[in-house]
Amino acid sequence: MQANDLLTDYHVRLVKVRNGLSEVFEATSKQNHLLYVSSGRGKFILNNEVIALEKYTSHYIDRGRFVVTAATTLLCVYILSWPKERDMLSAYLLDSFAQIPSSQVIPIWEELRRSQNETSISAICHFQSLVWKLLATITDVAKMDQIEQVVHYIRTNLDSQISIKDLASKASMSTVTFSRLFRKRMGCAPKEFLIEERIKAAKKIMLQEKDVTAKEVAFQVGIQDEFYFSRLFKSKEGIPPTGYLKRVSPRVAVVSQLFLQDHLLALGIQPVAAPSYPSVYPLTRGVPSYLEKELYGTMLLNAESPFQPLEILSAQPESIIKTPLHNGDLQRILFSHQEKLHHLSLKTSWNQYLQEIAILVGQETRAEEIEKEIHQLELKVRDELCPITKKGSWAVLWIRSKEIRLYGKENHAVVDLLFQKLGFQPHPDIPSEGYKSITLDELVTLNPEKLLILWSNETDVWRLAHMPEWKLIRAVETGEVYYPISYEWDPWGPIGRKQLLLQFSDSMKQGKLKI
Missing domain, CATH: 3.40.50.1980 (Nitrogenase molybdenum iron protein domain)
Structure with missing residues (x-):
């Protein structure tokens, strides 16, 4: 066997399957395969067995022909294939693998793809080292499960004082090991993750609790120093908490089958409640991806079924923007708040909505600037x-x-x-x-x-x-x-x-x- 056979025996590919299509792999029974899903969802079919493909998961296949199909707009799967005849890997592969964010393993996969056609001895050694590095990254299942438990603890105890040392102790790891594995699993350091979760929680509180102060928000997310919270929030969001609170003044709810929150956000106002379509946008909380982050904290109302008046009013809106609904009007409870309700007739152009909403929220000048920008x-x-x-x-x-x-x-x-x-x-x-x-x-x-x-x-x-x-x-x-x-x-x-x-x-x- 020549030295470069060690490399040419291995094949790495990136498969992209769009929704509704399938990719068939006519692999022989003499090959093994390792799959990694970098984005999207789907399934693969092996000997009439259907196995779900979820984002960030890996799968080991030691049998022949299989079919990959996509369940989302685009499914991306990396596949490493190698011969059973000179198999050195399967003994180290588990029935289940750790879910690893793509940012942690795509660089390894891409380097494998680039180097698989090199034939020098150094390239062969480098390729083999990358394969082992990939296996080391995806097979630490037990410890990754402990990281998941810590993540759940963080999200349910944000109002408490949390230290990285305490988190490492909960995972029964040293601080160094915990930090390394946490970064591998979540794509960021534990401290950074804790900050991000506290900022997300703070935004939700500011959107959903009327008349709340920045000091009260800081305490609710486990930060005792109001001024530190303000600096931290501004460093992440670009504006201080007091500025963010102005985004929900006035407190506006949108009751419509249209994404009128788009117009409000462009005018600098984040609605306290707004429509969503979970079946249309299942991966981004029911809204287009370009609106998802901007709407974090907003109560997203399911527009695929009749709106629930009590749910809308629980967001404590000061005004409600409503258009005619396909499924008829809302119940009388909403119309007992007539002073809050602004009826918008259906328009024939996007800027007609923008102009009328701008008048309601006192942002006519900003609306003119937006129209000029879009026109250019x-x-x-x-x-x-x-x-x-x-x-x-x-x-x-x-x-x-x-x-x-x-x-x-x-x-x-x-x-x-x-x-x-x-x-x-x-x-x-x-x-x-x-x-x-x-x-x-x-x-x-x-x-x-x-x-x-x-x-x-x-x-x-x-x-x-x-x-x-x-x-x-x-x-x-x-x-x-x-x-x-x-x-x-x-x-x-x-x-x-x-x-x-x-x-x-x-x-x-x-x-x-x-x-």
Whole structure:
């Protein structure tokens, strides 16, 4: 056996599987595999056995063919494969592994990927050392379980005096060992984690307890010195606690199926309660990722079911912004607080909401600044998209499991942005407004020069694109079908609109559909 066989026998890959798709590994029975999930959720199927793939978990497979599928927008899995014939690792692999944050192990995985094609003796030795380092990182299960217990203790005892020495004692470890393993598990030092949890708890208290003072908040999160708490809070949030408290003055609740908290946050006000969609955004507490951190401490109301008036009022709002609801009006208990209630009619553009909300909270000047900033960004993106938009007419689709939605020329935030602001030319035969459900045959008859597919699950797109009629569409024949990653595109609010615009040019240029 040549020396470099020790290296070439090992293969490292990064697999990225989008929601609804599968990746099949035709591995032989002569190979072993180690999997690590760096992001997302999914499952792998091995000999009819279905095993969940959760973020930060590792899995050892000593049998042949297996299938990996994604349950979230994107599942990323690192896989190390090696032959059983010269196996030196399996004896050290456990049935279960420690959950290790990606920041702790991705550098090892990436270095393994980079160095696997090197053939020098030093490279072979370095590769082998990285493999052992990876195993050492993921197999310290018992101690990692103790770290989890300490994390739970911290989160449930934030009002107590907590020292790193006491935490190490609870884990039955020396301070040095505890700090090292805690950083490995949580991605930061114990002291830093304790501070972050206290700041999160402080924000929640300030949002949910009316008329609370910074001194009272400090005591509730286990900090006796009000001035130290103020310095600490400012170093993490950029403003002192007194400044943060102004973000909830006035105390506003949002009762709507729209993310009007986007407008409030852009105006510098954090609502005490606001809608969420847990099934749409399961990984970010029911809101788009770009709003999650900004809404920490806000009571998130489940907009997928009827709102509960008592829950809303428990946040002690001084005013309630409400739009018409799909499931009918709220119960009378909410309307006994008419002095707090501000009814907003449904609007046809994002800035109409911004202007009306700005008047309610006394932020008209800030609203004008936001509109100017968004307008300048729209002009910039319009110029960047000229090579794509200067020729041809467009149809915009949302491909769903049981329908194809064809969007019209106006009265929807996305198409208004595309056709009125960014230079897209609408196909003359699309609806004048809103959307309508169409068949694939009707899409073929429409025969658009260019297609833009938004929000669609890859499984549904794949199914449609493999139907014979699909190839008859002019946009498909000329390769002018665009399918950008648009899962969180929601331009109804200024923050969401800005996020979309910042991503739009690159997403379009990289998003041509390839089947």
